[in-house]
Amino acid sequence: MPGALLTDLYELNMAASYLRRRMIAPATFSLFVRKLPANRGFLVAAGVSDCLDWLEQFSFTPADLDYLASIGFDDDSLESFAPLRFSGDVWGVPEGRMVFAGEPIYEVTAPIAEGQLVETYLLNQVSLQTTLATKAARCRIAAAARIELVDFSFRRTQGIEAGLAAARLTGMVGFTATSNVEAARRYGLRPAGTMAHSYIEAFPTELDAFYAFVADHPGQATFLVDTYDTLGGVAHAIEVIDHLGLHRHAAIRLDSGDLAALAVCARRMLDRAGMPEVRIFASGGLDENDLAAFVSHRVPIDAVGVGTRMGVSADAPYLDSAYKLVAYDGRAVAKLSTGKATLPGPKQVYRGHGMRDVIARRDEPRPDGTYPLLEPIMRDGQRVSPMEAVAAGRARFEADLAQLPDEARDLRSPVAPIAAITPRLRQLTDEVQDAARRLAGTVDHSSVPE
């Protein structure tokens, strides 16, 4: 989505002021998550590469400038905005990698006005996508290797854009298909889906509907059985499967009621009918906790459509993400705001075995046995490589998942790894905070009224 006005007004106010004062020295901004939600043991970084397309086309159109004039920006400001492009360098964590509290996901170095203006867009996209990828990864962990997962979230995500992102990111963490057709096209995913209750209701009887659907879609025979009476629907499905000899590629779908109990009954009915190959698909308000329960109780559900609660990350729908100035004109900076102190200067994260991470200054050497998380992804406003296929993120996710400690994988009470900080970064932080305290001046707090 193009548009330099996809930003908060204060970014424009600040940028105008910087440009007027010829403050064009490079600044580094760091995007990170201050604290993980209580029920998250990891985050799956996502959205970084998507932002690069937007940065490449960042500019003010004449219509943008007319609007800014109408809300009070003066001619000097408009003239300074008109030629602006994003000319900076970006380091980012490639999609699919796990990240933890305080670790930079994105670091932008650019003339300060440019770095400032892109804050809102980058925060929005990286927060959304990291939120959704993380929630989907929890479903993947819960399903273990036992249950196949399909993205069913499109109708209830917070917008069409979020639905497209959810489909892509579920693919990145191992879902095998999505109901979302546009996302399947755009990202090369497998589309999946069969029939709704309305289809059954549009025919005189459930059996008529089942026969009609199979006739029209010979390759697909997943029968939705709960429109009128679930086990009655299973009996009808068995009749059609038997009559047409569909044993090999048929399934039934349960979408309401006590899914675990119904699955047990349906499985026995199918098995007694000599149909052990017919699969059971379940959907309806399910999330990672339901998936974990199905697995631990060996419920005979083969595949699940995961929808709403995954698609909005219902238990943790946002991240405590921040985009902070960490260096300006060669000087490392930091704010001291209560609970919001930042690590100064450009940084790198080095990952050792078992997700032992250490946050370092960008210019520190790589410790033995580690690899860097942040990679240069944009130079002088140009992306270094084109947008990746979903499979590239998938490979990184699988590699990190295999290394994730058990206590971080836990769904109910996870304990996330905490990155160490190198002595040199710690020293810089202390120095910058001391300087900031001096800058704050010495207000005589004893005079503050109680």
Added chain:
Amino acid sequence: MPGALLTDLYELNMAASYLRRRMIAPATFSLFVRKLPANRGFLVAAGVSDCLDWLEQFSFTPADLDYLASIGFDDDSLESFAPLRFSGDVWGVPEGRMVFAGEPIYEVTAPIAEGQLVETYLLNQVSLQTTLATKAARCRIAAAARIELVDFSFRRTQGIEAGLAAARLTGMVGFTATSNVEAARRYGLRPAGTMAHSYIEAFPTELDAFYAFVADHPGQATFLVDTYDTLGGVAHAIEVIDHLGLHRHAAIRLDSGDLAALAVCARRMLDRAGMPEVRIFASGGLDENDLAAFVSHRVPIDAVGVGTRMGVSADAPYLDSAYKLVAYDGRAVAKLSTGKATLPGPKQVYRGHGMRDVIARRDEPRPDGTYPLLEPIMRDGQRVSPMEAVAAGRARFEADLAQLPDEARDLRSPVAPIAAITPRLRQLTDEVQDAARRLAGTVDHSSVPE
């Protein structure tokens, strides 16, 4: 966002089957929320009108059809999709009206394939926008007439699209401004914002930054005071306000720490400095519960920037929304799925004084002293009137809010009004459910394994 592929695969499967069988009789689909989230006493309907633009341009491009061919749709199906447009009639609840569980927000009557194909998009948009409008309305109620509200959510909404919607809908329920510049332009809202911590840090001292900002933006003097030390920042703001004589239009902004306590201290400092007109603006993770606490404890905060938790509706990020076939070819239909039974046939909702609603068959006469909630908004695929200004929804919201019973306004344990059902609709429902039970056939449940 154009595109007939913005749908779930099963919609296309069903539509192909309907068209192949010449099932082109009109169907009516009803979009409603089955059950309100536990902590909601009302919903504010939104998104209906936005969908009409999408319906008007609904069609399959040649590239869409090529993709569908690649995933297995046969030539007959592609030929039947190619000329398809949305030609139906739509009744909808205009934006800003409050609605309750089971009340149709949107009813679509169209050839069944068309009505089916648009399900995903309509559910997505109406669910998102109703969710956000409702959450924003709760903030508005909490703020009473005491605290001015500004939308600060853009950086953390679930996507850019959701951020634009949030800004528009906060405007509809009485927020006075938004930080979101593109939304302000698009919807005629007032943009608001001043400076971030990074601005302060980019200058040698906080005082330098304050003086610079005021020099560059003479009309705006809201000083962010918590970069280094909040009360120190207040002292610096007082110094600048005093030196430049800005008393009349200055404010300070608190963005971290114990906001209520800091506001009390800052207010006393400002008052003692002879600056009772200088306003206190607060932000930082606030929602309706914080606003209610500020009001009830008379915390001297004049305006609040409401962000993340409002912008994702953190405590209720989705709705139990449904889009159900209720009539086909002149026959009222309903499904019986456990916990998901529907009211058959086209419907109307009549609202009496004090939000006493009754759900009726569409053809029932209006009871005295009531007005209908659903209006015809699209005929033969053409919208009846152009997209409204935000003010139109605002007027309806204010009218409904004035009528909302106290127990439904309650933020913590709200009790939502429950719509009555007319005897004629009740009778139709019973008839259709009886017929559905007969259709389900008589499976001998005694033979189901335990």
